[in-house]
Amino acid sequence: MKKNILEAFSLEGKKAIVVGGAGDLGKAMVEGLAEAGAQVVIIDLDDRMFEIAKSFKACNLNVEAIKADVSKLEEVQSSYKSALEMLGGRVDIMVNSAGIQRRYPSEDFPEEEWSKVIAINLDATFYYCKYAINTMLEHGGGKIINIASLMSFLGGITIPAYAASKGGVGQLTKALSNDLAAKGICVNAIAPGYMDTQLNTALINDKKRTEEVFMRVPMKRWGTGDDLKGLTVFLASAASDYITGTIIPVDGGYLGR
DSSP: OOOOHHHHHOOTTOEEEEETTTSHHHHHHHHHHHHTTOEEEEEESOTHHHHHHHHHHHTTOOEEEEEOOTTSHHHHHHHHHHHHHHTTSOOSEEEEOOOOOOOOOGGGOOHHHHHHHHIIIIIHHHHHHHHHHHHHHHTTOEEEEEEOOGGGTOOOSSOHHHHHHHHHHHHHHHHHHHHHGGGTEEEEEEEEOSBSSGGGHHHHTOHHHHHHHHHHOTTOSOBOTHHHHHHHHHHHSGGGTTOOSOEEEESTTGGGO
16 A cells, blocks of 8 residues: 555664764764654764763663774674664664764875775775665665765865765765665665764864855855754655665755855
8 A cells, every 4th residue: 555655754663773873963863763763773983872872762762872993894794783683683774874084185195094084984884785785685675875975076175085985985875776776775875065063173163164165055054963864764764765876965055056
């Protein structure tokens, strides 16, 4: 039977993993998924995720947390296995939100910083996708949501590793979609614009750069995690079942300028 529109957006009974769920954007996405009815497991390195999970539980939201350093493949593997056990052996929604930023002139970019940015932003995204895909195939399908960036489209300044990693996330999203769309798995990405997060603290504190950014942002404000909640729920729900392989900007109009 065809679902009505409110049923189509419901995530009641769904199982979700959010990697990077203690971050400013990740936390909001966890909240949105849980409010829509999903059971959510956060994977992050930041201990504040335990307080986040506790605060959500106090609001009758079903959220658990697992600590892991996702720059290390063995911890990606073990954290996914632990999350899957918490979710009863099934995952319907996989969100890859972990990310770091490093700024250096390209000619001086340290090798170890390059490797760490790629490991967290791109490598971990692929491996969590891979593990979730295998679980989803066993259960008839699912939804994968990767967090891309405006730097999936643009080059940025003094952020070659970040731009390369997020460009990779965009292309990975398309490649996975091509492989999996006929198998019941939708793979999409959200590309946040200039957001009020810890990654952008230096930029936000630079009055001149803020003015430059706002010249390209028609809404004339920084985005927040709450700006991602609706799209996250949409892409995780049955309401988006014919949408896959997309990179959707949430940028206050930046790319349209």
